[in-house]
Amino acid sequence: MGTRAQHRDTTEAAILAAGLRLLAEGGSEALTVRGLARELTLAPSALYRYVRSREDLLALLLRHAYADLADTIQAAHDAVPRVDLRGRWRAFAHTLRNWSLAHRHEWLLIQSAVVAGPLPFTENTFRLHLLLIRLGADAERAGIFPSISAPRDEPVIRGLPVLEMMAGVEVREQTMLSGLAAWHLLDGALYAELLGLAGTEMMDADAYYDAMVSATELLLLGPEAIRPPESVDAPR
Amino acid sequence: MGTRAQHRDTTEAAILAAGLRLLAEGGSEALTVRGLARELTLAPSALYRYVRSREDLLALLLRHAYADLADTIQAAHDAVPRVDLRGRWRAFAHTLRNWSLAHRHEWLLIQSAVVAGPLPFTENTFRLHLLLIRLGADAERAGIFPSISAPRDEPVIRGLPVLEMMAGVEVREQTMLSGLAAWHLLDGALYAELLGLAGTEMMDADAYYDAMVSATELLLLGPEAIRPPESVDAPR
DNA sequence: TGTACATCAGTGAACGCGCGTTCACTGATGTAC
DNA sequence: TGTACATCAGTGAACGCGCGTTCACTGATGTAC
Numbered sequence: 001m002g003t004r005a006q007h008r009d010t011t012e013a014a015i016l017a018a019g020l021r022l023l024a025e026g027g028s029e030a031l032t033v034r035g036l037a038r039e040l041t042l043a044p045s046a047l048y049r050y051v052r053s054r055e056d057l058l059a060l061l062l063r064h065a066y067a068d069l070a071d072t073i074q075a076a077h078d079a080v081p082r083v084d085l086r087g088r089w090r091a092f093a094h095t096l097r098n099w100s101l102a103h104r105h106e107w108l109l110i111q112s113a114v115v116a117g118p119l120p121f122t123e124n125t126f127r128l129h130l131l132l133i134r135l136g137a138d139a140e141r142a143g144i145f146p147s148i149s150a151p152r153d154e155p156v157i158r159g160l161p162v163l164e165m166m167a168g169v170e171v172r173e174q175t176m177l178s179g180l181a182a183w184h185l186l187d188g189a190l191y192a193e194l195l196g197l198a199g200t201e202m203m204d205a206d207a208y209y210d211a212m213v214s215a216t217e218l219l220l221l222g223p224e225a226i227r228p229p230e231s232v233d234a235p236r
Numbered sequence: 237m238g239t240r241a242q243h244r245d246t247t248e249a250a251i252l253a254a255g256l257r258l259l260a261e262g263g264s265e266a267l268t269v270r271g272l273a274r275e276l277t278l279a280p281s282a283l284y285r286y287v288r289s290r291e292d293l294l295a296l297l298l299r300h301a302y303a304d305l306a307d308t309i310q311a312a313h314d315a316v317p318r319v320d321l322r323g324r325w326r327a328f329a330h331t332l333r334n335w336s337l338a339h340r341h342e343w344l345l346i347q348s349a350v351v352a353g354p355l356p357f358t359e360n361t362f363r364l365h366l367l368l369i370r371l372g373a374d375a376e377r378a379g380i381f382p383s384i385s386a387p388r389d390e391p392v393i394r395g396l397p398v399l400e401m402m403a404g405v406e407v408r409e410q411t412m413l414s415g416l417a418a419w420h421l422l423d424g425a426l427y428a429e430l431l432g433l434a435g436t437e438m439m440d441a442d443a444y445y446d447a448m449v450s451a452t453e454l455l456l457l458g459p460e461a462i463r464p465p466e467s468v469d470a471p472r
Numbered sequence: 473t474g475t476a477c478a479t480c481a482g483t484g485a486a487c488g489c490g491c492g493t494t495c496a497c498t499g500a501t502g503t504a505c
Numbered sequence: 506t507g508t509a510c511a512t513c514a515g516t517g518a519a520c521g522c523g524c525g526t527t528c529a530c531t532g533a534t535g536t537a538c
Contacts, residue, residue, distance in 0.1 A: 002502070033492060033493085043516050044493085046514070048492095053492080111433065113433060125434045155440070156440050156447055158440065184424030186420075188419070188424030189420045191427060195348060198362065201395075202396075203392065215417035247481085268523080269524080270523070280525080280526085281485095282482045284525095286481095
């Protein structure tokens, strides 16, 4: 690799790093072309050698965030023995929160569709969905079926067959719906916590999230699977 | 009331109306002092007779949105007979979505904490919390207790006693936690739908939300309370 | 009923700001022969 | 190994833009006596 190519790589890395820094400090609003140039002590125009527009820049960071979140959760999930369904879900839930707290603005970027228009769906976009569907398939194999109401004649999740193909497993629609419901529950709680919505100031945040995770377990595993109170402590 | 006071009232109303229009069309970014002045064919500076700053303007609309949402849900909820616990919850859940779809950007304003700094907590801020706590109290009276895991020694919701006082009823913490979990679940689903997050394009949105509501019922009422599939159709 | 003064809505010009993006340029790195 | 040309990173000035906010002002509405 020549000097030129090397230099380009390090500059691209520097752009990504500085972009994440700006994002972490001031949110997506703070991520401006000129601000980034300042951060890198470059002329603003120089950035246009690496990026087509500000939109592009945001999309770049969005992709990075997606991939990082998916990597982190995947790793934590995969570290749990396959038979430990509850443990796998808890790894998902708690890693989701930990990552989000550590990367607030990246999470908000992912969850806010700040980047307008048709999003660039990368292969990362659905990695967590795939993780979820496989977990659901294993749960079904273990005889766990969610008591969420059955769908009508028409499928609710039209794309389910595609996801099943990608995941290499099949699940009932209800199983997938339960998984998504549980995920929504966590996301809703995280929005509230990260945005400081009304009510959050009166919560013990950690314990509150634990309670929310417990609620998702009720959804996914049913009431008989809820542990007795004294052993509720979730992994950090 | 003199001509002057009358005029002031109508102008204030016009500002609110035009503000909501701008918000509906372009989101909170579109709500600028100059844009609003244009909308009202006024000089930008004229608005400073009615509003201290742009922040103030956003806070004004935020308060309005809060009140409107709470009013709407409250009314729908109160129209259901008190004994019909499921019906009351469904009224909450479906009115929440209907209002949000009809007022996307107002809902996002409420849910995004766009207005920085310490929010002006009005008496509306917790009206839905109070509705929820009363519903929970009635559920307990009917012998329904959520199977969400019990809290530790320390309370998770430190402000619960205050809410109980405001609501004039008492509930177990678990009951409140279940209610909040259910609410988060709906909010999470709404964020996904309104922001067009990954995955939403493959859903039948109405049926999907119905499934999410069904999941919340599982949380709140337990599995034995889930209706058989054929009568699942939710009220619109 | 009339006069003198105070209040207040609205004007229009101006301020300084930071933004995204373009463009002609310089000088260094790479390539072909 | 050396020369001629092409590629490419980065510069610096400039563009037009819309923004929030201030300020001295005008003219109409209200008030006190």
